[in-house]
Amino acid sequence: MGIRRVTSGMRPTGSMHLGNLHGALDNWVRLQNDYDCFFFIVDWHALTTPGGGDAVGYENVGRLRENVVEMAIDWVAAGLDPGKCAIFIQSHVKEVAELHLLFSMITPLGWLERNPTYKEMVLGYKIEHPSYGLLGYPTLQAADILAYKGEFVPVGKDQEAHVNMTRDLAQRFNSLFGRDVFPITEVLLTEIPKVPGIDAADKKMSKSSGNYIALAHDEAATAERVRIMFTDPVKIRKNDKGHPDGCVVYAFHGFYNKAEQPLVRGECEAGLRGCVDCKKRLAERMNEALRPIRERRRDLAAHPGRIRDILIDGAGKARDAARATLDEVRDAMNLPPKDGI
Ligand code: SF4
Numbered sequence: 176m177g178i179r180r181v182t183s184g185m186r187p188t189g190s191m192h193l194g195n196l197h198g199a200l201d202n203w204v205r206l207q208n209d210y211d212c213f214f215f216i217v218d219w220h221a222l223t224t225p226g227g228g229d230a231v232g233y234e235n236v237g238r239l240r241e242n243v244v245e246m247a248i249d250w251v252a253a254g255l256d257p258g259k260c261a262i263f264i265q266s267h268v269k270e271v272a273e274l275h276l277l278f279s280m281i282t283p284l285g286w287l288e289r290n291p292t293y294k295e296m297v298l299g300y301k302i303e304h305p306s307y308g309l310l311g312y313p314t315l316q317a318a319d320i321l322a323y324k325g326e327f328v329p330v331g332k333d334q335e336a337h338v339n340m341t342r343d344l345a346q347r348f349n350s351l352f353g354r355d356v357f358p359i360t361e362v363l364l365t366e367i368p369k370v371p372g373i374d375a376a377d378k379k380m381s382k383s384s385g386n387y388i389a390l391a392h393d394e395a396a397t398a399e400r401v402r403i404m405f406t407d408p409v410k411i412r413k414n415d416k417g418h419p420d421g422c423v424v425y426a427f428h429g430f431y432n433k434a435e436q437p438l439v440r441g442e443c444e445a446g447l448r449g450c451v452d453c454k455k456r457l458a459e460r461m462n463e464a465l466r467p468i469r470e471r472r473r474d475l476a477a478h479p480g481r482i483r484d485i486l487i488d489g490a491g492k493a494r495d496a497a498r499a500t501l502d503e504v505r506d507a508m509n510l511p512p513k514d515g516i
Contacts, residue, residue, distance in 0.1 A: 181210040181363065182325030184217040184265060184316075187231060189242040191249040192387035194370040194380030196468075197430060202329055202365050204254035212260035213323045213493055214250065216243050219265050219272075220316075223309040224300050229382060233306070247482050249390050252472035263489030265319065270497035275311070275318035277504060278344055281351060282314045286340060313340040321345055322497040326358045331367035338362050352507040356500070370430070373404045376421050388461075390468055397465070398458040401427075406450045413449035424450070424457055432460040 183203065191200065206212055218239060226232020231239045243264055255262055265271060287293065287310050296312075297305050308315075320328060320341050328338050338360055345357035372378040372386030380387045388400045404424050410417035419425035419440045428436045435456075442448035475482055505512065 178211045179326045180213065180324060181206055181327045181329060182213045182215075182320045182323050183329055184215045184220070184319055185246065186221050187216050187218055187239060187242040187246050188382050189229075189238065190245040190389050190391040191253070192380055192382065192389045194387065196253055196390060197370050198367050200250065200253045200255070202367070206329060206363075207256060207260040210327065213263075213325065213496075214255060214260055215263050215265045215319070215493070216246050217265045217319065218243055220312065223306065223312050224296065225302060244479070244482060245391070247486055248472055248475045251475055251482065251485060252390065252468050257485045257488060261489040261492040262485055263493050264486055267486070267490035268322065268493045268497050270494065270501045271315075271318050271322045273501060274322045274497070274504065275315045277508065278314045278318055278348070279311060281347055282311070282344060286343065287311060287313065290340065292337070314344070317341040317344040320360055321357045322500050323493060324358055324496070324500060325360055327361055327363040329363040329365050331365060335362050335364070354503075354507045356503045356507050368430070371423050371426050373400055373423055375405050376423050376426055390465065390472060393469070394462040397462055401454050401458040401461065404454060410443070410450060414446040416446045417443040417448070417450075419443045424454055427457055427461065431464050432457060
């Protein structure tokens, strides 16, 4: 068996934060060494919700292109290597739209209406008039994966169900048309570290909450965000005994200062460490660790042609794979071939 294919996409939310870096990108960077990876920015998916404020959506497309470029820069700066994986924009592969249309013919409406993510999005984004595109989101997601015959999708434990509709559609297509055109995609379960927001240890870092540190932040901005991080509220003075569990600064020492984390705990609990010094040390370690990524990101931002070429090359590779799949799909469905009748 050849090298197995992994597919995964991200909505273009613009420049990425440390939650995205440790929650997804670090894993992708590892996967590109062992799998044939297709990573794409899902600009069509961004249009399934209205958007508003900083969030792109069909009522708020002003930053869509910029967000796509920012995200691609961050991916490459964080270590995705276009020599090892295909990096591209969803809408650059029109075959995905064709497959989505064909899948929509065989997707039972009940599957979509019962989809819990649809209900969560309608409630979460307070969408009064959900669009056809939002309801059909899982069908487009299936097309994104299956156009490239994605065998694996890397997900965290809580997202396992997201791939179910893709598996169901692959099975339904193969059985309706009597051919095993599609693989039955499996999840590649990943231990996804929970990166807290700077405002509370039990909140996730997210763009929409504003509690993030971006890869695009400079060292001074990072230090400032560390300075306002939530700590143990009962530890006021250096010699007060602290409780590191529940302190965001302590959690980040785990990401950026692993070797010293036991020392941080010991000194905090014994009242031998002040929060101001603790934060200064963390900011130093974070800035050291993020410096190479930030240097690469500055360099890429200064040479936009490089990112454009990476995205064009990636789309070319993706299109070749998708075209081959669509030829099989059309044949299985007895549609006239594209070059005649
Ligand atoms: S000393 Fe460090 S670990 Fe302890 S509460 Fe303050 S910031 Fe948190």
